[in-house]
Amino acid sequence: MSALTFAVLVDGENASQVQYASMLEEVEKYGTVAIKWVYADWTAREQVSWQDILHETASSPKQQFHYGKDAADHALVMDAIELISNNQRINAICIVSSDGGFYSLAQRIREKGLHVMAIGKENTPDRFRKACHNFVFTKNLSDPVTRLSHQDLNALLVDSYLRCVQSNEPVYLGDMGNMLKMFDSSFDPRNYGFLSLKKLIKDKAELFDIVDEKIDQCFIAMRTSNKKASGTTVQGVIRKLDSKREFGFISSNQGDYHFSFIEVKGSTALLKEGKTVWFKVPDIDSKKDLASGQCPSAKNIVLNKQQVA
Numbered sequence: 001m002s003a004l005t006f007a008v009l010v011d012g013e014n015a016s017q018v019q020y021a022s023m024l025e026e027v028e029k030y031g032t033v034a035i036k037w038v039y040a041d042w043t044a045r046e047q048v049s050w051q052d053i054l055h056e057t058a059s060s061p062k063q064q065f066h067y068g069k070d071a072a073d074h075a076l077v078m079d080a081i082e083l084i085s086n087n088q089r090i091n092a093i094c095i096v097s098s099d100g101g102f103y104s105l106a107q108r109i110r111e112k113g114l115h116v117m118a119i120g121k122e123n124t125p126d127r128f129r130k131a132c133h134n135f136v137f138t139k140n141l142s143d144p145v146t147r148l149s150h151q152d153l154n155a156l157l158v159d160s161y162l163r164c165v166q167s168n169e170p171v172y173l174g175d176m177g178n179m180l181k182m183f184d185s186s187f188d189p190r191n192y193g194f195l196s197l198k199k200l201i202k203d204k205a206e207l208f209d210i211v212d213e214k215i216d217q218c219f220i221a222m223r224t225s226n227k228k229a230s231g232t233t234v235q236g237v238i239r240k241l242d243s244k245r246e247f248g249f250i251s252s253n254q255g256d257y258h259f260s261f262i263e264v265k266g267s268t269a270l271l272k273e274g275k276t277v278w279f280k281v282p283d284i285d286s287k288k289d290l291a292s293g294q295c296p297s298a299k300n301i302v303l304n305k306q307q308v309a
Contacts, residue, residue: 004031004092004115007083009076011097012040012061015119017050020096022141023119024057027094028182030117030134034090037062037079039072070101077105084112091115095132100125107131142244153192154258154295155240155249156183157204161222162245170211170219173198206296207258222260223297234298238275243268250277250298257281257298264301277301 006027010020020038027033036059040047043065054061064075076095083090093109095102098120106128109116117134118124119141129135142163160179164171177197180187194200198218201208205223212219236252246261248271257279261268271277279298 005089006031006033006092006094006117007035007080007087007090008033008037008094008096009080010036010038010059011073011076011095011099011102012038012047012050013072014097014099016138017053019138019141020050020053020059021057023096023138025182026119026136026141027117031092035083036060037076039064039076041066041072073097073099073101077102080105081108084109084114092117094118096120098124100128103128103131152240154204154207154256156180156187157201158207158222158247158258159183159242159245161208161220162242162247165222170221173201173218173220176220204295232281233278234281235276235278236298238271238273238277241271241273243271249295250279250301256295258295259298259301263297263299266303270303275303277303 008024008027010023015023024033024036036057038050038054038059039062040050042050042061042063050061053059062072062075062079064072066072080093080095084093092115094117095106096119102118103125106116106118110131110133115134116132117136118128118132119136119138120128122137122139124135157180160176160183161171164175164179180197189195189197189200192200194203198213201218201220202210207223208220209223210218211221234252234254234257236250236257239249239251239256241248246268248259248261250257250259259279261271263279264271279301281296281298
């Protein structure tokens with residue numbers, strides 16, 4: 001199949017603005033999003049909560065007064081038919097709604113030879129779900145991308161890597177670069193003093209290993225350490241936590257450290273941002289890494305100092 005270019009059409013009176021960013025991320029796993037239109041009566045007070053997320057995602061609000069029942073739905077359907085008939089660039093439509101009434105639109109899109117995707121709740125009628133090539137339940141959406149500042153480069157790189165990785169296989173650096181751009185369209189290795197993403201990654205040797213490098217391609221993997229958890233006990237505070245991808249970052253007086261959940265002693269359910277933890281770091285390597293502005297790994301993480309081995 002050729003590359004998919006999506007128009008995302010959102011029933012704003014049926015979908016949740018809380019999950020909208022996650023919905024766009026889900027669609028971008030399958031192709032490029034060219035159009036983001038959200039339909040509602042934006043004069044209604046209950047729609048005001050959409051305002052911020054529409055700005056953040058550069059989505060276009062489509063106004064439809066409540067002239068009759070399902071007026072916004074009808075506007076969405078008419079625009080969809082016009083898109084699939086006249087816009088040669090669009091070859092995929094994603095309908096965001098749990099309303100079974102959109103099943104006939106999904107069927108029409110399939111009949112025109114375009115890819116049809118939808119995102120909705122589990123109670124979405126079967127007729128709509130079965131009319132789609134791909135239907136995604138909102139319960140399976142990942143947490144929305146955290147818009148990380150440039151000062152949080154290590155977290156941005158790790159988060160991008162973990163969203164690319166599949167079955168613990170190495171990640172193609174080009175895919176990671178695309179993911180970084182999805183997170184932040186202004187991302188540029190030159191912002192950090194490097195001419196290329198490869199050079200930036202090589203400078204982050206405490207985070208990543210280059211596992212396969214050729215002139216035209218490069219694959220990377222998260223670095224694993226075989227060092228024993230001996231050395232200095234450090235106290236810090238969890239500043240970022242991603243429970244789904246099982247990694248986090250700790251701030252301390254000595255600098256920043258990253259960690260994997262496998263290094264946590266006890267229940268990871270007790271971990272939360274702002275929580276004080278204690279952990280071990282190798283004496284020599286940690287001092288060297290911190291002095292050069294790196295972000296070494298934390299080992300044997302505990303929530304009670306007396307548990308530090």
